[in-house]
Amino acid sequence: MNKLFASTILILALIFATGCQNNPNRGRDIGILAGAVLGGIAGAQMGDGGDANVVAGAVIGGALGGLGGNQIDKRQEELQAAEAQRQYEYEQEVQAQEKLESEIKTLEEKRIRDEIARKATAADVTAAEREAARVEAELAAKKKAYEESQARALRIQEAQERIAKAQEELAELERQENGQY
Template identity: 90%
Template sequence: MNKLFASSILILALIFATGCQNNPNRGRDIGILAGAVLGGIAGAQMGDGDDINVVAGAVLGGALGGMAGNQIDKRQEELQAAEAQRQYEYEQEVLQQEKLEQDIKALEAKRVRDEIARNSTSADVAAAEREAARVEAELAAKKKSYEESQARARRIQEAQARIAKAQEELAELERQENGQY
């Protein structure tokens, strides 16, 4: 009964330790507990079930499990560090790529401006200004036409509302005249 109780306590401790996700030494702690439980069981089986054999097996198993758990923790830390480094390098590459794309766009825009400057004449400038004035005038005319159509639509809606109100008043008067009040 004493062995069963000790084994149960160790198993419960192992279950509790596995639930601690934020523990930085989780592998070591699990290794110690698992090693102690398995070492205690092995000590009980190899010895004559004597408490000294159980304790010696638990201590030896805990030590070996702790060493194995430390190795697991170190490997996990190395993997996390390597992943963080890869993520950092990727982000730096993305930033460099975005800067390069911006530089290319700026250079292309400058090249186009320079090309226009080299090849344009006074007649080209005058033609471009005439076209800009024509487009602006067309835009102004369309804006004016739109505003006028909106004003007409509002006036129609107001007139329809007045008609509806007048029809309601007429219907009310007709009911009163016919005695249907």
């Protein structure tokens, strides 16, 4: 077997191997191909370089390459499983943290309510209700004033539009009277 043929086989094997990107047994397949090619080349270099040496080298190389590739595939699967497990554990930890923070917030709100309940008197309740009514009345007055100002602004805009339209009509009539039309 000549060296050009061996080089061609090696190049074709590497091209084929890189085309198997989504193959789950990619390591095994690449190992078999690379081992067979390299074993065939080694077999061609040994002894008389006959076909039997090339075939024997290719078979032995393919078998050894397949075994090595299987180990690579298994390790890759283990790494992917470990990463999936880490991701799952991280998500569980995030959920637990969010739940804990929510519980802390709820407890803090309850603590504040309880503290107010222990210290509040009837006069405090009356004062709080009076203040709430005052703020609500102030809000209602401001809302009413805002709505009235918006209504005035709208009326002014409408009046300005009417003025502009009337001025256009006057200008048109003046042009017609002067014969400029």
